[in-house]
Amino acid sequence: MEEKVMKKKRIFSGIQPSGELTLGSYMGAIKNWVDLQDAYECLYCIVDMHAITVRQDPATLRRRSVSQLAQYIACGLDPKKNIMFIQSHVPQHAELSWVLGCYTQFGELSRMTQFKAKSQQHADNITAGLFTYPVLMAADILLYQTDLVPVGEDQRQHVELCRDIAQRFNGLYSDTFTLPEAFIPKMGARVMSLGNPESKMSKSDPDGCVFLMDSPEDIMRKFKRAVTDCETAVKFDKVNKAGISNLLTIYCAATGKTMQQAEEEFAGQGYGVFKPAVGEAVVELLRPIRKESQRIMQDKAYLEGVYKEGADHARYLATKTLSKVYRKVGFVAK
Ligand code: AQP
Secondary structure, eight states, rough: OOOOOOOOEEEEEOOSSSOOOOOIIIIIIIIHHHHHTTTTTEEEEOHHHHTTSSSSHHHHHHHHHHHHEEEEEEEHHTTTTSEEEEEGTTTHHHHHHHHHHTTTTTTHHOOOHHHHHHHHTTTOOOOOHHHHHHHHHHHHHHHHTTTTOOOEEEEEEEHHOOOOOOHHHHHHHHHHHOOEEEESSSSSSSOOOOSSTTSBBOOOOOGGGBBBTTHHHHHHHHHHTTTOOOOOOOOOTTTHHHHHHHHHHHHHHOOOOOOHHHHHHHTTOHHHHHHHHHHHHHHHHHHHHHHHHHHTTOOOOHEEEEEEHHHHHHHHHHHHHHHHHHHTTTOOOO
């Protein structure tokens, strides 16, 4: 019997080089990217155009964009299997974003929780780019006819909006875009700040945040200082024990243990034993990533080859979708 060759489904995801990569972005996104790279055709992007929605120092942004690629590879993403590129190298992202912006309502964008949070955080610089960020994100995803978007919980709302925009466009002009689904991990979907377990671990909050490139000493210090509560039991209870629950989640995601196994392991032991144990698990998780990343960063020519080849491939795919969109909305062919 003839075997049917199934086309692999496609994945797109990206992270802004607006700061160093964090344990949150690793557990919420990159770890899953690595797990999915064999079963899917994957595009993993460094979304520098998103990063400038808040002020960046140009030299730092340039350096971070390249070191983020080195860290992606060090985390286990294989450039031979995945298309890895820098967003601004593929101008079709900006072009599709303009078109999709004309099919997105002001009211929809006003409801985005990330916009509300970031416009409070950057009250002196609330730009149109910050407001239309989700439209650019929709363009990133739809440009590649993406099936699956592996992201942390905080990005779910943006993926939902992307689906709404795609559905609206498809409804007006017949099927143009694949409708993407968010892929949110079971463990680590929302890693919380070590300093304030009520808020998300973010690269813009260095005190509560563990960076992939942190030294073992820094990691241990951050975990020993992590905010907990005045009880002693190591138990998962998100409402009453937010700090301990966060540390348990990090421990499970770092070691692959279940919540029950982790609770049993630390039963009867105080936080003085538990907190350093979580720190050590994270140190061991990140040790090879840090070492490999430092090694790859020495080879600038290799990194340049990866992002240039990635952008060539991405542009080829993106052009197909963009031409279709331009035709459908009524632009005259070149
Ligand atoms: N704390 C987190 N827990 C789980 N997943 C997380 N992600 C980020 N933080 C956590 C996921 O990682 C990807 C990073 O996306 P991003 O850097 O482009 O956007 P972000 O969510 O705005 O990142 P930060 O760290 O919060 O940046 P700042 O401080 O600049 O606002 C996404 O898939 C996200 O879900």
